[in-house]
Amino acid sequence: MTIASCGSCLPEQALHNRELESFLDTSHEWIFSRTGIAERRIAGPGEDNLTLSLEASRCALVRAGCRGEDVGLLVVAATTADRMVPSLACSLQKELGARGPAFDLNAACSGFIYALAVASLFVESGAVEKALVVGTETLSRILDWTDRSTCVLFGDGSGAAVLEPCTAGEGLLSLCLGASGEGDRLIRAEGGGARMMASLRGNLDGSVAALRERLNFLSGSGHEEDPFLRMDGGEVFKFAVRKLEEVVRLLCREAGVGLDEVALIVPHQANLRIIEAAARRLELPLERFHLNLESCANTSAASVPLALEEAVRLGKVSRGDLVLLAAFGAGLTWAGALIRWTAKR
Structure with missing residues (x-):
């Protein structure tokens, strides 16, 4: 299985750190120095996970040279579903004219790679010829905008990828999925x-x-519980640095390749300090990691596909390159995928 193409969609409205200064006890310098984030996109009226996902999916399909009806499986990763039922995947399937199974999954910021792993089984088994995997979020709608410890970190957006079969030795070389429920209170939104x-x-x-x-x-039953996204930043930081390093090393080891052979690492865009710390532990220059959190912030399940699409669009990925995706998130969860890039477009 390989990624044939990527697509992305960001909301129109950008919210810069300096705008947050008007209602939060914070500053652009304080936020940027601690996170690497300067602005984030915020879904406005008429924008939601369905509209963002639809645009990202159409972009990916066009780049893959196919149409909605060619998609035999649709998997959407999201933490902030627009509604409880039906699934976002089913609504998206309707809009695209796709067919076959369609469902959502929630592995928080690791969700896109979890969805990629599930969809790869269908493609590699021959059950479907093409699958569409989407990571999407409207996190701005579950944030407490008076809490500077969380609201400055997150943004909205959607990324998508078309999957298709490939020859042996290309495409997906190794996968890593994991979870530790003991940390289920470290990142939560009730x-x-x-x-x-x-x-x-x-x-x-x-x-x-x-x-x-x-x-x-x-x-x-639970009406007085805090509904907003909350996080134990210190504990999450330690977990994220450790798992990011572990996932990168494990993927390379299982694929039988050296770290020096990996052309680009696309990590979950949570916090620049996390990525910098993991890079030091891996003894890799930061230039080997693609970063877009300065302009997008943390978009949870959309983070990895948004960063991957940008890296491909900017020409940072070439056919034959080893591209490593790695993520960590609420649950606690972690995931990774090592891919020999095959896409020409």
């Missing part, structure tokens, strides 16, 4: 889950006495 569905309380108000008596427990 809002949007069934434990916080305030509508349940509304459904009981004014209902018949027998119904209220039987289901009254629902009206007090």
Whole structure:
């Protein structure tokens, strides 16, 4: 299996650090020196995960020389789904005119590579000829914009990739997926889950006495929990640096290649300090890592495909290059993929 093409879409509105100074106790210099982030894109009216994913997907399909009906599998990675049901993948399938299975998965910032791994099984087995994998987020809508420890870090966007079969020795050479549920409280957002569905309380108000008596427990189930994205930054930093190094080394070892043979590493764009620390541990120059977090910030599941698309578009990836994707995120999760690049476009 190989990546035939990539596509991306960012919201129109950019929000610079200097604009945050007007309502947060912070400054551009403080944010940039600690994260490497200068601005992020924010989904505006009329923009959501479906519209962003649709544009990114169409871009990838055009570059692959195919149409929506050629897609036999659609997997969407997202933390911030537009709604609980139906899945974003099914809505996207409808808009694209695609066919076959379509579903979402949530592995947070590792999601795109998780989706890539799942889709690769369908392609490599011959079950489908082409698969579309999407990573998308509208994180701005689950942030507490008074909390400078989180809201300065994240942005919105969507990235997509078309997968297709390839000859042995090309395309996907090694994969790494992992999770440690013991860290499930380190990055969390309680809002949007069934434990916080305030509508349940509304459904009981004014209902018949027998119904209220039987289901009254629902009206007090978790409504006072914090709905916003929260993070233990210190612990996440240590985990991220360690796992980023481990994933890179493991992928190279399993593929039987040296670190010096990898042309480009595309890491999850969480924080410049994390990437710098991992680069030092790997004894690699920062130039071997593609970075776009200065203008995009952390876009969770969209982070890796957005950075990969940009690297390809800028000519930083050539046919035959070894490209390594690596991510880490809430759960805690981590993932990686080493690819011998085959795409000509």
